[in-house]
Amino acid sequence: MMIRVKELEKSLDFYVRIMGMTILRKNEYPEGKFTNVFIGYGPENKTTTIELTNNWDTSEPYDKGDAYGHIAFNVENLTEAMEYLKSEGVKIKSEAKKMNHGKRILGFIFDPDGYVIELNEPLNV
Incomplete structure (x- = not known):
C-alpha cells in the first residue's frame, strides 16, 4: 500500500516511534521532487509494508477520495x-x-x- 504524506518527518515519527514500525528503505528522487520511504514490522520480502510518498512541492492536504477505507x-x-x-x-x-x-x-x-x-x-x- 502506498499513501501520500504531506509532512514526511511527522509521518515517520507516527509510524516508526509511536506505531513501532521500522524504516526499511528510503529513496530520494530530486529530479522528480519526491521521497519514498518503505516502513514495516519486518523484512520487505516476508511482511507487508507501507510506502510513504512525500511530494516535495505539496503544500495542501491530500484528498483521500471515497475509495480509501483504512x-x-x-x-x-x-x-x-x-x-x-x-x-x-x-x-x-x-x-x-x-x-x-x-x-x-x-x-x-x-x-x-x-x-x-x-x-x-x-x-x-
Missing part, C-alpha cells in the same frame, strides 16, 4: 494501545469497542495526514 493493524491489547496512543497525542476516531455485526474488538485512529487506521485484537479461535 489501514488495519492487529494489537495484543487494544485498551492499552489506545491509552498509549492518546498519551502520544494521537487523534482518536473511535474508542475500543465491539465491532458492529461481529465479535472483534476495534478502535480507530487518525495518522498525521488524516488517514484512518483500524486497530483490532486478534480473535482467539
Whole structure:
C-alpha cells in the first residue's frame, strides 16, 4: 500500500516511534521532487509494508477520495494501545469497542495526514 504524506518527518515519527514500525528503505528522487520511504514490522520480502510518498512541492492536504477505507493493524491489547496512543497525542476516531455485526474488538485512529487506521485484537479461535 502506498499513501501520500504531506509532512514526511511527522509521518515517520507516527509510524516508526509511536506505531513501532521500522524504516526499511528510503529513496530520494530530486529530479522528480519526491521521497519514498518503505516502513514495516519486518523484512520487505516476508511482511507487508507501507510506502510513504512525500511530494516535495505539496503544500495542501491530500484528498483521500471515497475509495480509501483504512489501514488495519492487529494489537495484543487494544485498551492499552489506545491509552498509549492518546498519551502520544494521537487523534482518536473511535474508542475500543465491539465491532458492529461481529465479535472483534476495534478502535480507530487518525495518522498525521488524516488517514484512518483500524486497530483490532486478534480473535482467539
